[in-house]
Amino acid sequence: MTQPITVVIPTRERADTLRHCLQTVVAQPCNRLQILVSDNASSPATREVVDSFSDARIRYVNTGARLSMAHNYEFALGHVDSGWIVMLGDDDGLVAGRLEPTVAMLEASGLMALSSETCFYNWPKVTSDREPALTVPLSQAVVTVRSSDAVADILRLVRPKARLPQTYTGGIIHADVIRAARAKDGSFFQSQIPDIYSSFAITATVERYLYSKAPFAIAGRSSHSIGAALFKLEKNAFLEEGLIPFHRDFPTGEIGTLSFSMPAIQFECHTQAAFLHEHRTGVSKQRMLDLMMANTKTGRAEMLQWGRSFASLHGLDYDLAIRRMPQVRRESRMLDGWRSFRNLLECARLYPGDPMPLANVQEASETAAALLANPPSRAWSTVRTLKKRFV
Incomplete structure (x- = not known):
């Protein structure tokens, strides 16, 4: 039986980037797609952006009062009962056409969680001419990873073989994994840093997960980014x-x-x-x-x-x-x-001023898909990056 894919977007006062984030999601050719926007008591502009799409697949929920980031994430996940969960930051996005194939690959593996490399996009005004506006990993390698081994590598700060899966950009998690973790203490998130915490909660719940070097999502850095x-x-x-x-x-x-x-x-x-x-x-x-x-x-x-x-x-x-x-x-x-x-060796990079559309994450989504479909020479990309950095 085909299971739904729910893209969850927690948001707060970022109507400007949310619009483009949603565009990358609604454009995905995926018949089982559902979209949940969890508004952390923002001004009316956020609801106006959501309503402007007139898309029946989008469900809007509102916390009613300002919550911490972890509690807003918890609130959002509480509205997903089954199937696959993909969480995006509201200045992030999905690579055009990559969601359904990535979930299908995970389903074929029989595993319940996936982590992937992500594209990185610097929104205008947060990058310099020497920093890439868009970075796209070009590898297609996919491996199965033992959770305990990956966690040990991360905490010992040795060379990690794989990213940990997380309920945030670049991760795909089955709702049953969230349910199993919640059964222990009533809530999923137990730290004020929800994305990193989720990695350890997920790897504590699944013995193995799928790791893909091929990206399906774009991590954006904007003036709103909490991490920065x-x-x-x-x-x-x-x-x-x-x-x-x-x-x-x-x-x-x-x-x-x-x-x-x-x-x-x-x-x-x-x-x-x-x-x-x-x-x-x-x-x-x-x-x-x-x-x-x-x-x-x-x-x-x-x-x-x-x-x-x-x-x-x-x-x-x-x-x-x-x-x-x-x-x-x-x-x-x-x-x-x-x-x-x-x-340096595994990624293609585009810089401000390059003749490719990069004005927002929706344009970056289309550009990343084009690069993945027709990857440039890695030698050319490496030499170009070195020139940007040192010349």
């Missing part, structure tokens, strides 16, 4: 709206987030999901401290202060972590270098 705002290390409205508290093992930073260190966010989310899984990563609290303190690209002063609190809470050797920082940082830079090199 968090990593500016400034207090903002997002932090004032009933967030799920950090796990008691992770002291709250002075600015209210752990965004000064991506490993800190990952460890916190993994710990929040511990009631769902028995993944043994071999990462001790002391090693966590090493990795969290060494992998801080901004906010190093905040990290040093927070690291001392974390060490004190768990009886760890803070001074030892300080001495290890140079070595751990070198190891992490090598990993970052490998990721950048792989990305």
Whole structure:
């Protein structure tokens, strides 16, 4: 029996990007498509955008009052009963014509979750001439991944073989997976960073998942992006709206987030999901401290202060972590270098001013599909990127 595919779009005060995001979804040639827009108590402009489509497949729901991001995601998922779930950010999109084939591939595998590489799109005004407006992975490789192995790689900061699946752009999850996780504690999201947390909740619930290097979705970066705002290390409205508290093992930073260190966010989310899984990563609290303190690209002063609190809470050797920082940082830079090199070889890039339509994510959707259908020479793309960066 064919199961429905529901594209869920949580949104808040982003009518300008939501319009183009929806265009990439309604244009998908998919007979079983359903679309759910979960409006986090926005101004009327959001509802006006949804209504302008006059599309019976679109269902609009409203939280009625401002919720945290995680609670809005939870509210949205509560309106999906069955089938496959694809969640998109409201400045993200789907690659033209790629949704149905990707879901069909997942169904043929017999698995319940998929993660994929994504295209990356920089909306106008958030990129420079040297940054690509659109990055499109060109590989078509698909593999089955053991969840526990992938989680261990991520948390040990070794070379990851695959992305983790998530209820956000680039992931496809069956509603039964969400239901199984909810059965343990009543709600699916248990962290204030819902996309990263969902990766650990999903991999705790499924033994294996499908990983596709071929993209079906586009992750957008716009002036609205919450992730970018968090990593500016400034207090903002997002932090004032009933967030799920950090796990008691992770002291709250002075600015209210752990965004000064991506490993800190990952460890916190993994710990929040511990009631769902028995993944043994071999990462001790002391090693966590090493990795969290060494992998801080901004906010190093905040990290040093927070690291001392974390060490004190768990009886760890803070001074030892300080001495290890140079070595751990070198190891992490090598990993970052490998990721950048792989990305350089495996992706096509278009830049502002190129003669391809890229004014919004809907145009990027069509352009990405064209590049995937007729991929350019990887050597040409690599040389061009190097010229942009260094010439």
